[in-house]
Amino acid sequence: MHEALFEQIHKIGLVPVVKIDDASKAVGLAKAMVKGGLPCAEVTFRTAAAEEAIKQITSAVPEMLVGAGTVINLDFAKKAVAAGAKFIVSPGFNPSVVDWCLENNIPIVPGVCTPSDIEAGLSRGLSTLKFFPAEVSGGVDMLKNLAGPFPNLMFMPTGGISPANLASYAKQSNVLAVGGSWMVKPELIEAEDWDTISNLCSEAVVALQGLEFAHLGINNENAAEAEKTIAALQAFGMVKKVGNSSTFLNTTIEVLPKMYYGRLGHLGFKCFDIERTLAYLGRHGFTVNEETITRDAKGKIKVCYIKQEFSGFAVHLVKA
Structure with a gap:
């Protein structure tokens, strides 16, 4: 289910985690990210501007793959999908959110950090899960250990990932894509420093390849x-x-x-x-x-x- 979307995310390889306070800056941000070679974003419901930001990006920058993050309840999930989010990401495993997404054929990547969380996802037929918070939950070593009992499972590690450790995550065979926010810092968005954001995105994309x-x-x-x-x-x-x-x-x-x-x-x-x-x-x-x-x-x-x-x-x- 949703293989094409997850394959698209895999090929992009990096999902910028966006916290935006002013929806009027959303389109400029999206265009800067596309220019930098990162046509994907997880717009988090950590601010009141998230819903409107998703709407504006999906309308004005259709080449951008937009998902919603920090979806911690059913209300956020419904608002995100109505706004145009193509996938849902949550920090933890909320059964009501997961089940609603599955019932409505919405791609969902719930957060996990223990084998029990993972088994809850597997019991619902999920094959891609968010590993969060990645660094403090064992990081790359944890992912290596999880590959043994869960050989067909893919992860989107997020939390504590930066240019310094990006490569160690990107080279893992059970990592679908990496989540990070260093290229879309709130202060850069607030200042509308689109050139810096584009450059940071470009640098991240190159580093991600490990060429x-x-x-x-x-x-x-x-x-x-x-x-x-x-x-x-x-x-x-x-x-x-x-x-x-x-x-x-x-x-x-x-x-x-x-x-x-x-x-x-x-x-x-x-x-x-x-x-x-x-x-x-x-x-x-x-x-x-x-x-x-x-x-x-x-x-x-x-x-x-x-x-x-x-x-x-x-x-x-x-x-x-």
């Missing part, structure tokens, strides 16, 4: 030419490791005994989540070469190439 140069791949006409290249690199003290179809030198240079993708070779990049990174790169004009996709046992992409090449090199993504 890191992994290796250089060198194409060769044949095996004999490849051996010459390998011998030359060994003269520089590099240690070779022979694989099934190529040879690595110090893990950073891959020598191929054939002409493969890229006129000269390829640039390999590691990332936390290839599906998410492909969505991010798509906004920059890159597209995946479908023929090169390799998946793991759960159907997640492990390896792929990008169609576009530059300076004679193809681009290769590898899951970190």
Whole structure:
């Protein structure tokens, strides 16, 4: 149920938690976030402006995926949905809110921090839960431990997450998306500092990917030419490791005994989540070469190439 919406949230990867006091600033905020590459927000019912802010954003910025947060009672849930919220998030597990959302086919991500909370969600058929407050409830170590007894469950950790620990959460396989507020601080919204918000969103989106140069791949006409290249690199003290179809030198240079993708070779990049990174790169004009996709046992992409090449090199993504 609601797979398409949760997949959209997963590809965005970061759900800014918005506390807004003046609904007249909501549209400017949403446009700044979209400009920064974060077309998603959880507008919290911590202020009286939440309902009107959701209305204005959904009307004026339709490309924005807007949810409602801090939905602690049924009244808030009904107001949020009437205002146009596409999903509901709550800090705890309120059975009346959860059951009402399920009965009305509204995506709901209730907060949990114990196995008992999780089992209450599982008993209602939920597969995505909010882990809150994340840092003080065990953080990444807790998520790792929960992956054992609940292998098919996904979490949206929120609470205490910042640029300093974003990567540790983003790389977890049971994290659907991360919740945070550092890029949409109330004082920035109040000052209508849209440029700063856009820049913070852009920085967060890049950090979320975990992109890191992994290796250089060198194409060769044949095996004999490849051996010459390998011998030359060994003269520089590099240690070779022979694989099934190529040879690595110090893990950073891959020598191929054939002409493969890229006129000269390829640039390999590691990332936390290839599906998410492909969505991010798509906004920059890159597209995946479908023929090169390799998946793991759960159907997640492990390896792929990008169609576009530059300076004679193809681009290769590898899951970190």
